[in-house]
Amino acid sequence: MKHALVIGGSGMLAQTSLWLADQDYFVSIIGRNVTKLKQLSDLKPNITSIPVDYSNEIEFRNAIKQSITANGSYDLVVAWIHGNGQPIIHMLDSEIKQRSSKKWKLFHVLGSGANVEKYVQSINQTENYAYYQIQLGFVIEPTGSRWLTNTEIASGVMEGIMGDSNYHLVGTLTPWSQKP
Template sequence: MTGTALLLGTTGMLSAAARHAAGLAEKSVIVSRNAGSFSFGDEVLDAKCIALPISYEDEPALLAALEEHAPFDLALTWIRPRAELLRAALDALVAPGGTLIEVMGSRSILAGKNGEPSIASIRAEALAHQPDISYAQVVLGFVHENGASRWLNHEEISAAAIAQMEMPLPRRIAGTLEPWDARPQ
């Protein structure tokens, strides 16, 4: 891949996936509250990375800053589930032929209290109407191990996001979501 990668909310559990994306791109824009102190620990990757220490809670400032670097050929995002306006605005910043990968928590596939569609379903439907963007979800589940369940570790989460970069599927479940009652408490 060439072009520009947007890495939003990826400095923690998704840092290995962000590193992979930065390695594929000519330029990367990394956004998080602590992006100013973030480093890949690699001079080449850090040199082609623009850090924007902005919280996505400040949507106007974030979008204004991102518009300066758009369009994005790859966008890897981890943002709160119900940020519909921000998500829609980010869709418009992805280049035609670009890829948008959204990482979502396990609850994103659950229907709403009154039977509303899940956030994952809403997003998949919305992006289905934008055929010039390749859209892929990573839904984070859990792991059954030694008779118990645990949440995914950072390596497992990043591995699922990297797999979406390499071979996108409409929805990739990292770990398992079944049985729901077996998830860690």
């Protein structure tokens, strides 16, 4: 069975986590909310929850090691990481590389204000994985603009994974002056 890791997979990416489980992935979900994690893992036998904050490097690294040891190396990682994701992505790459030689895919979920070119340059991608970006925008409606709903975000991330293109935008970023 293929193994997917979803960082931040119990909140706005919960539907993405469930979808991956339906696509015959064993899904490991990292999050901080134990209640939400348990609710998801109770829904599908091929979902396991990992209650850890990725900003705690030691706990996060240990959780990744345990997850890979228990369920195999990751084939796909969906990462909703705030701020500079480079150290976390580098650590993931290192841990996966130590345990497997197969190439994996990283779908990096970015906020509307992220400079996607800066991320491409700062990630220092290796030959071990393919790097994809999914950027979250906003929606313009006749009565004004609004941020994306969790359902729209999850659907957009799923489209990005299925589309397998280097960059996928969910919603719009233009005109920027109309962002909520």
